[in-house]
Amino acid sequence: MRVAPKEIQSFRDDFTYSNSAEAIERFPFPFAEDEYRYSVNMEPHLPKGGEGSAYEHFLDIDEHYLSEMAEREKVLEEMPHRCLAMPHMDLACWDMIERIMVSLSEDYPDYFSLIRNGDHWSWENKLLNIKDQFTFGDSSSLPLPPLDYIGRQMQGDFALLDQREGDLFLDAGMITCPADWSLAFDAGMSFKEWHGPVPMAHGEGIFERALKYLIAIPVGKPVRRLNWTLTVNARMDTSPEKYHEWGHERTTVTPENVGGKVYLRVELQVLDRMPRSNAMMFSIRTYLLSLEDLVTNKEWAVRMHRALKTLPEPLINYKGLTRFHGTVVDYLSQFDPVN
Amino acid sequence: MSVIDQISVKVSAVRQVAPMIKEFSLEAIDAELVPFSPGAHVVVTMAGAENEPTYRNAYSLMSNPQDNSQYRIAVRLQEDSRGGSLFMHHQIAVGDQLMISPPANLFAPEWMAKKHVLFAGGVGITPFLSYLPELQQRESEFELHYMFRSKQTGAYSDELSETLDKNCNNYDADKGSRCDIAAVMAEQPLGTHFYVCGPQSLIDSVRATADEMGIPASAVHWEEFAGAKPGQPFVVELSRSGIELAVASDSSLLETLEGADIEIPNLCRAGVCGQCVCKVAEGEVEHRDSYLSEPEKQSGQVMMPCVSRAAGERLVLDI
Ligand code: HEM
Numbered sequence: 001m002r003v004a005p006k007e008i009q010s011f012r013d014d015f016t017y018s019n020s021a022e023a024i025e026r027f028p029f030p031f032a033e034d035e036y037r038y039s040v041n042m043e044p045h046l047p048k049g050g051e052g053s054a055y056e057h058f059l060d061i062d063e064h065y066l067s068e069m070a071e072r073e074k075v076l077e078e079m080p081h082r083c084l085a086m087p088h089m090d091l092a093c094w095d096m097i098e099r100i101m102v103s104l105s106e107d108y109p110d111y112f113s114l115i116r117n118g119d120h121w122s123w124e125n126k127l128l129n130i131k132d133q134f135t136f137g138d139s140s141s142l143p144l145p146p147l148d149y150i151g152r153q154m155q156g157d158f159a160l161l162d163q164r165e166g167d168l169f170l171d172a173g174m175i176t177c178p179a180d181w182s183l184a185f186d187a188g189m190s191f192k193e194w195h196g197p198v199p200m201a202h203g204e205g206i207f208e209r210a211l212k213y214l215i216a217i218p219v220g221k222p223v224r225r226l227n228w229t230l231t232v233n234a235r236m237d238t239s240p241e242k243y244h245e246w247g248h249e250r251t252t253v254t255p256e257n258v259g260g261k262v263y264l265r266v267e268l269q270v271l272d273r274m275p276r277s278n279a280m281m282f283s284i285r286t287y288l289l290s291l292e293d294l295v296t297n298k299e300w301a302v303r304m305h306r307a308l309k310t311l312p313e314p315l316i317n318y319k320g321l322t323r324f325h326g327t328v329v330d331y332l333s334q335f336d337p338v339n
Numbered sequence: 340m341s342v343i344d345q346i347s348v349k350v351s352a353v354r355q356v357a358p359m360i361k362e363f364s365l366e367a368i369d370a371e372l373v374p375f376s377p378g379a380h381v382v383v384t385m386a387g388a389e390n391e392p393t394y395r396n397a398y399s400l401m402s403n404p405q406d407n408s409q410y411r412i413a414v415r416l417q418e419d420s421r422g423g424s425l426f427m428h429h430q431i432a433v434g435d436q437l438m439i440s441p442p443a444n445l446f447a448p449e450w451m452a453k454k455h456v457l458f459a460g461g462v463g464i465t466p467f468l469s470y471l472p473e474l475q476q477r478e479s480e481f482e483l484h485y486m487f488r489s490k491q492t493g494a495y496s497d498e499l500s501e502t503l504d505k506n507c508n509n510y511d512a513d514k515g516s517r518c519d520i521a522a523v524m525a526e527q528p529l530g531t532h533f534y535v536c537g538p539q540s541l542i543d544s545v546r547a548t549a550d551e552m553g554i555p556a557s558a559v560h561w562e563e564f565a566g567a568k569p570g571q572p573f574v575v576e577l578s579r580s581g582i583e584l585a586v587a588s589d590s591s592l593l594e595t596l597e598g599a600d601i602e603i604p605n606l607c608r609a610g611v612c613g614q615c616v617c618k619v620a621e622g623e624v625e626h627r628d629s630y631l632s633e634p635e636k637q638s639g640q641v642m643m644p645c646v647s648r649a650a651g652e653r654l655v656l657d658i
């Protein structure tokens with residue numbers, strides 16, 4: 001069964017965000033083995049897991065849709081620069097509008113509808129009460145710039161990469177829920193440049209191989225990968241711009257509160273070739289699950305315990321877990337029979 | 340889930356556009372064709388009659404990228420080829436069906452370039468035909484240098500010189516006209532990007548000239564449309580299944596694997612994209628691709644079966 005979007009919950013202040021039993025069940029758990037290491041972990045983005053799974057559709061809409069859209073509005077109101085599109089990315093933005101509107105209306109016909117009459121398009125988003133008509137390709141016919149318009153209707157962050165010189169450049173994006181990186185800082189950078197701070201992976205040639213693979217992705221053959229970190233409190237916007245609001249929360253984790261306070265944060269990332277512009281769309285769909293909820297699945301609890309226990313030091317530091325990694329491992333150890 | 344598999348298309352027109360070149364217009368049968376970007380290609384699957392081999396060749400899309408009512412490709416007859424072009428020329432007529440891959444682009448224009456200089460040799464004009472509408476729309480500065488032999492190729496040369504006027508330079512070797520590549524390249528302003536599509540000799544000479552002039556390699560782009568070339572026959576063994584297959588001299592290893600229903604990801608079928616990489620367990624490889632690095636080639640542990648072959652009589656792949 002699919003879960004319907006529920007009433008708005010918060011990702012800040014009182015943190016009312018919660019997962020239903022169905023949402024817990026469909027959580028994209030990222031650890032395939034007892035040890036976690038960086039790798040070129042990409043696979044074709046084909047449906048997996050059946051109806052209701054997070055991998056059922058090209059883009060996943062779940063029970064948190066309204067909450068995430070409300071959170072995004074708040075971030076953008078305060079910091080409009082979290083959405084950025086360099087002028088040469090205009091065509092790519094329209095490619096993205098088409099890809100998103102077509103797939104949402106096909107995959108979720110109860111929520112979204114698109115009627116195309118040549119370049120004359122009618123779009124309806126019943127969840128947000130949006131109904132617009134516009135001319136495809138004509139940015140002045142939309143109430144907002146194209147990326148801003150569609151980004152406010154889509155769960156998850158988006159980047160659009162321009163492909164040139166055998167490389168990818170971060171020239172557009174809507175990034176309101178990043179795991180500690182800044183669009184304004186990374187804008188215009190190349191694949192290796194924006195991955196600069198990542199430890200270990202450069203020496204192992206991971207980014208070189210990943211880039212070669214990405215460059216060759218054709219139209220209609222999206223690929224996906226998972227990335228993960230831990231976040232204290234159900235906070236979506238862990239951006240460097242807001243570090244002063246969340247950085248210190250890492251010191252508030254105790255053995256008593258760790259289960260409810262620490263969240264496994266998983267990004268389901270999809271890479272998809274844009275047909276007209278040859279740009280790459282990178283969607284980053286973020287899922288948050290408290291450890292308390294996670295350990296209701298015994299296999300996950302065991303797996304995660306072992307993966308975290310054997311996590312290399314440089315990754316612990318890079319992911320910002322130094323202050324509470326030990327507390328998390330101790331908490332999880334009670335679910336691992338080997339201990 | 341917005342994944343596109345093979346697209347079935349119908350041939351809606353066939354035109355002889357030069358003595359050795361036929362142009363095919365393709366229309367989708369049950370779906371819409373997807374838009375594409377300048378420089379994109381598709382892989383055409385030509386399923387022969389029973390007991391006949393199936394050919395797969397990559398062809399540049401030469402139609403206007405803005406028009407997704409049809410795709411157009413042009414095929415040069417290669418008498419000594421492994422069959423794909425013979426098949427297209429002799430067996431395919433209006434109304435026939437073909438399967439094509441979704442478009443992939445390994446030869447896109449660098450839009451940041453100050454100026455674009457395009458070198459086309461023979462049927463190598465095709466990817467540039469999809470560049471032109473957008474170069475003109477963006478009002479980019481460009482020059483086309485088109486080399487051909489009018490007894491064989493030279494498709495569209497009259498139309499091009501008419502519509503592009505002084506931006507198009509035609510060189511018909513059969514009339515003694517040759518392009519002085521070094522002179523053309525020497526004249527260009529800093530920030531120019533150079534694109535070559537044509538026979539290997541043309542690609543080599545543009546790259547060598549650029550090298551001599553100190554033009555950075557990143558400003559020179561080329562597309563090989565040759566694909567697999569014939570070689571010595573050999574036997575391939577697949578270590579995981581124990582299957583043994585004979586690779587004929589005019590089949591590529593990739594085609595032989597596909598013929599045995601072994602699916603290998605692939606895009607360019609020309610040793611460029613890296614998709615088809617296979618692990619080698621035993622045997623010497625004659626590497627013919629431009630994807631693997633020199634150390635990777637020397638390690639003997641991986642190969643690109645779309646173009647590369649065994650150096651000896653036998654090869655064992657770890658698949
Ligand atoms: C092309 C689209 C991609 C974009 C826009 C992107 C962006 C980013 C950014 C902004 C970061 C954070 C870096 C920092 O600390 O400032 C990051 C981290 C990382 N990226 Fe990517 N990335 C992309 C694709 C990939 C791919 C295909 C791989 C596959 C190997 C990859 C592997 C990683 C890894 C391993 C990290 C470290 C994550 C962690 O430990 O939390 N990225 N990426």
Ligand code: FES
Binds near residue numbers: 604610612613630
């Ligand atoms: S298919 Fe592209 S390298 Fe073999």
